[in-house]
Amino acid sequence: MSERAVSTGVAMESGHWRGIVFMLLGTALFTFNDALGKWMVASVAVGQLLFIRSATALVVLLPVVHRAGWRKVFVLHQPGQHVLRLAFIVAEVFCFYLAVRHLPLADVMAVYQATPLIVTVLAIPLLGEAVGWRRGLAVGLGFIGVLLVLQPDGGVFTTPALIALGGSVTYALSMVATRKLRETNSLSLIVYHSIAVGGVGLLTLPWGWEPVDLPGIGYLALIGVVATAAHMCMNQSLKLAPAAVVVPFTYTSLLWAILLGWLFFADLPTPLMLLGAGIIVASGLFVLHRERQIKAE
Template sequence: MTDLTLSSASPSSSTRAGVLLMLLSIMMFALNDVLGKWLVSTYSAPQLILIRSVAAVAVLLPFFWRSGWRKLVSVERPLLQALRALLCAVEATAFYYVVGHMPLADTITYWLAAPIYVAALSPLMLGEKVGWRRWTAILVGFAGVVVALEPSAASFTLPALVALAGSFAFTFTMIFARSLRGTPDTTLAFWQMAVAVVFSVVAIGIDPTGWIPVRPVDFGLLALLGVVAMSAHMLVNRSLKLADAATIVPLNYTMLVWGILLGWLFFGDVPRGAMLVGAVLIVASGLFIFFREQKLKQADRR
C-alpha cells in the first residue's frame, strides 16, 4: 500500500518524502552515535561492535529468507567484497574508540572529510578526471582537516591518529562501494556485519581482558545500536529512490549540527573554535565537490 501511494505521488511530494526520510535517518544515526559514545565508556569498542553486528545480522536474515539465499552467496568480485567488509569493521571500531575519547562533533568532523579524500583518490583508483576546480576544493578540504586537528605535539594524540585512520578506512569503503554497484544493498550490509562479527571476535581474543560482563539492560541497548543503524541505512536507500541525489546527499552534513547539539546536551561538549572553522571548510569543500560532480554528470548525459 505504501509503495503504491508513493509511486503515484507527484514529483514534489516524492521529493518531500525523500527529504523527510533522509532527515529522519540522520537524526537516527546521530542518536545512535550518542548511545554508542555512552556505552563505549563502559564497554570496549570490539565488544560493542560484536553485539551490534550480531543484532544487525539477525535483522537482515529474514530478507534473505524471503528473497532466497542465492543473493547472499552469488556476489561479484568476492575478494573486493571481503576487503570492503574488513575495512568497514576497522572503520566502525575506530569510530567507537574515537568517540569514547573525543567530543562527538569533533569525531563527526573527521568522518565528514571522507568524500574529500574520495575525490582526491578517484583519479588514481577509479580513473576519474578531476579538474582544477575540484582540486582547489580538495585542498580547501584538506586545510579544514588541518585546522580542525590543530597540529602540534599535544594534538597528535592516539585518538586523533585513530580518527584519521578511521576516516581513511571509511574513504576506501566508499571507493570500493562504487566498484560494487551491482551488489544489492542488503547483501553488502550482511557481509559487512558478518565480517564485523569475526573481526570483533578476533580483537577480543587478542585482548580478552577487554571483555566486560554485559548487564541485561546494556545488552539490549548494544543490540539496539545495530537495529537502529540498519533501519537508518534502509531509510537512506529509500530516500534516494524518492528524490534526486543532488537534493538528498547534501543533507548528510546536517549530521554535524546534531553532533554539536547532542554533544553539548548529553556530554557538555563545547565546540572548539578551530574545530568549527575546520568543519566549515570541510563542509563547504565537500558540497562544492558534490555539486560539481553532479553538474559534470548532467553535461555527460547531453
C-alpha cells in the same frame, strides 16, 4: 505545459522530498547510534560492542533476507572486491569507536565530513576519474578545515586525532570499493557488513571483554537496531531521489553530533572547531555541486 507534464513533475518532486526526509531521518539515526556507541565504549571493549551490535542487526535483518530470497542475498560476484571493501569497513568502524572514546563526538564527526573530499582524491588513481582545478582547490581547503578541527588544543598529531583521520580515510576507501560493486544489491552489502564487523568483533573476545548486565546488553542491542534502521532509511532515500539531491543532507549529522554531544556528554564545540567544520562542509558541498554540473554537461 500539458496537465500530464504537470502531474509528472509534481510526482517527481514529491519523490524527491520523500527521499530527503528519509535521508534526514537516516542521518539522525546514525548520529544517535554513534552517540550511544560513544557512551557504551566507556565501559565495554570496542570489539564487544561491535559483536553485539552486529549480531542484533543480523537478527533484525533475517525476515528481510528471507523475503528477498537467501540466494539473491548471498550469491557473491567479485568476491575479492567484497573482501577488500569489508576490510576497509572493519578498520573504519574500529577507528571510529576508538576515536570517540577519547574525543568529543562532534570533533570526530567533523573529521568524517571530509570523507567525500578524500573520495574525490582517491578516485583519481583508483577509478581513473579526472578532477579539475576547482574541485582540487575545494579539496585543499577542506583539508585545511580538518587541521583546524584536529588542533583546538594545539595537538594535531595526538593518537585519537590520527585514529579519527584514519577512520575517515578507510571510510572513503570503503566507499570507493563500493562504487565497484554497483551490481550488488544494497541488502547484500548491509548483511555482509554486519557479518564482517561482528565476526572480527568476536575475535577480540580474549582481549578485555567486560561483564555486561542486562540493561547494558539491551543498550548494545539497541545500537544494532538503530544502525539497521538508519541503513534502511538511507537505502530508501536513494531509491526515491537521485544521490545528488539527497547526499548533501548527510551533513546535518554534524548538527546532530553537536547537539547530542552537548546533551549527553556536556561537550561544547570550540570556535576553531566550528570554523574548521564549516570549511569542510562548504568544500564538500562545492565538490558535490561541481560533480553534478559535470554529469549534466
